[in-house]
Amino acid sequence: MSLNPRKNPYTKRLKKQITININNETVAYFKAQSEEVGIPYQTLINLYLSDCAEHGRKLNLSWQ
Template identity: 60%
Template sequence: MRKNYDFSGGKKNPYANKLKKQVTIRLDQGTVEFFKDLAEETGIPYQTLINLYLRDCAMENKRLSLEWRPSTDSEQ
């Protein structure tokens, strides 16, 4: 190995904008278990599976359908 390297003619990494970003996210235990079980079946790490699923949702422009219903006295 050389003691010094000259990077003055170097280029920026063209793939740098495609790198993954580390984030903290809170998931239900059941959700994590689901993806860990799927990881064992497929041999793909569970974090990769979660990323693939979320990427598919984003690419397909999927939207979550939420419906909030007011609680009634009988449900309390």
């Protein structure tokens, strides 16, 4: 019997638990969106950030 090691197809989808501080208004926004679409708010935040990373979106900030 020979082992045929293959790359795990799910490695790109693995998640890392982190601690992050997000302001109350932002959490409330995603919780409201969560209730509308029936997806947990943490998942929505992850989907949004993943989309930004996938498409190389850059922040456009200006401090005044």
